[in-house]
Amino acid sequence: MGPIRAEIAALELSGITRVAAGALGDPEVIPLWFGESDIVTPSFIRTAAQRALDEGRTFYNYPRGVLPLREALSRYHQRLYGLELHPDRITVPGSTMLSVVIALQCLASRGDEVILIGPYWPNVRQACIVQGAVHVDVRLLEGPQRWHLDLDAVRAAITPRTKAIYVNSPSNPTGWVMSGAEQLALLELCREHGLGLIADEVYHRNVLTGPDPAPSFLELAGEDEPVFVLNGFSKAWAMTGWRLGWMVHPKSLVTSMAVLAECNNTGAAIFAQYGGIAALEEGEGFVAEFTARCRRNADLVMERLGRHPRVRLLRPEGAFYAFPRIEGVTDSLALARRVLAEAKVGIAAGYTFGDGNESHVRLCFAISTERLDEALGRLIGVLDRLE
Ligand SMILES: Cc1ncc(COP(=O)(O)O)c(C=O)c1O
Known part of the structure; x- marks a missing residue:
């Protein structure tokens, strides 16, 4: 070849x-x-994007996402979790999938190992392979009542080459929702070993048996820890075709995020971002x-x-x-x-x-x-x- x-x-x-x-x-x-x-x-979201198009919002824009959307996301996190997130910590590069890629670009070089808590969405494995990283699968334990995390198995999978752990909760495909205690234990393990954490929370509003929203690593991690919390509009507001998502990243990475957003996609479609604002503000x-x-x-x-x-x-x-x-x-x-x-x-x-x-x-x-x-x-x- x-x-x-x-x-x-x-x-x-x-x-x-x-x-x-x-x-x-x-x-x-x-x-x-x-x-x-x-x-x-929903039509109120489509209408907001149509209005943005009619207002001529068809140009290149700031690659980390327009400020009104990042401010709306900041307010959304305040309302949902009582968290103060500065819009500088929020980047809207495109889809949640793209955020997975960018988080891996931040954490894993060629040959580095990334632990994937499985069963997991296969695109994440593909993204590791594309990055040249080695994925190491650690499967959740099945049953008797629910899926649960075997922290000892995660610990045993850590080697000197391990750079990051990817976890997705609520989970595709198992439906597992990680408890706050399980999140804290995993975060502590990352801290102990100096690992990055990629927390994919794209299903945070799709909760079937517990309180909405699902527990978030944002409630636990400090603002400059190597923790990337990924989220998006696809699953909560029926916006899969819009390719719109956001990531909350370490504060010190603002410039890096602007460059990564620029060289991966140069930002999300601007009129879609105005649809995103409507979803956040009128979508409950x-x-x-x-x-x-x-x-x-x-x-x-x-x-x-x-x-x-x-x-x-x-x-x-x-x-x-x-x-x-x-x-x-x-x-x-x-x-x-x-x-x-x-x-x-x-x-x-x-x-x-x-x-x-x-x-x-x-x-x-x-x-x-x-x-x-x-x-x-x-x-x-x-x-x-x-x-
Ligand atoms: C776990 C997980 N992460 C990310 C995504 C991608 O979301 P988006 O449509 O925003 O790229 C999906 C889509 O199925 C998913 O299941």
């Missing part, structure tokens, strides 16, 4: 896209493979409605899928995914493909969420309850036919 880096030439599609490619847009398929609902972004009604739907749907999944004799499923505490283990299955990709072919339901293969997930599949339950019910019926039909 000549000058192309070997790890880039070797990249493979994830076990989400590998199943979906080829059937995308097929009207017969009920799509539960991606992390989004079937709800169009939508967040409550959407949460009610997801809670109802989680109950439905537990009732229908959770009771199937082949299924081991812990009740999700947050986000909007079920991550069942299917007894007897050893090839999650083959199962996801079979479900697509026989039942026309799109699900994601478990193996892609890190080591130890070959018997799992992930399904997103954020779509309308009626369609979800139909999809569950079809999926259960396939499970009934498994040998």
Whole structure:
């Protein structure tokens, strides 16, 4: 491949896209493979972005995000957590995914190790590989009532090359919501070993069984600790197509963040940022409605899928995914493909969420309850036919 880096030439599609490619847009398929609902972004958010366009906000702008949005984010954190965050600590580089990339750029050089608390969203592993970093998986323990963190396993995975730990709560795909005590223990471990922490809190408002918002590392970390708290608009306000997210970063990195935002994306689309302000300031009604739907749907999944004799499923505490283990299955990709072919339901293969997930599949339950019910019926039909 000549000058192309070997790890880039070797990249493979994830076990989400590998199943979906080829059937995308097929009207017969009920799509539960991606992390989004079937709800169009609420109209008050669309209107704010349209107004920004009509006002001529179509130019380059400050790469760390426009000040009115960063100020609105500062107020949002004050309202939600009672925290004073200076807008200098907030950068809006583009999507939450881009914030993952930037946080890794800050913390991991070629050959450095990054511990990924799994099961995790596969794009994070891909971002480590692209960065030239080595990902080390530490899986949550499953059950009996909930997923939980094995801090000793994390400690045992730390080597002299470890630079950072990535953790996502509420979690895609498990629905685990980390308690404040678990967060503090992990943060202390990072402090003890001088590690950076990447806390992906993009599902902070998607809480199914506990208080909203979910506990945040922002409530624990000092303003100049090497802690990056990532968040975004996709999941709470149905804005997946807007590619808009924010990161709260160490105070001393303001200039570095401006340069990184500039050389990665030169900032998020400016009219989208005005939509973001409307989401923060007028979006609580939508967040409550959407949460009610997801809670109802989680109950439905537990009732229908959770009771199937082949299924081991812990009740999700947050986000909007079920991550069942299917007894007897050893090839999650083959199962996801079979479900697509026989039942026309799109699900994601478990193996892609890190080591130890070959018997799992992930399904997103954020779509309308009626369609979800139909999809569950079809999926259960396939499970009934498994040998
Ligand atoms: C854990 C996690 N982090 C980040 C993202 C990406 O969010 P965004 O759409 O803002 O890039 C996702 C999307 O599915 C996710 O599940």
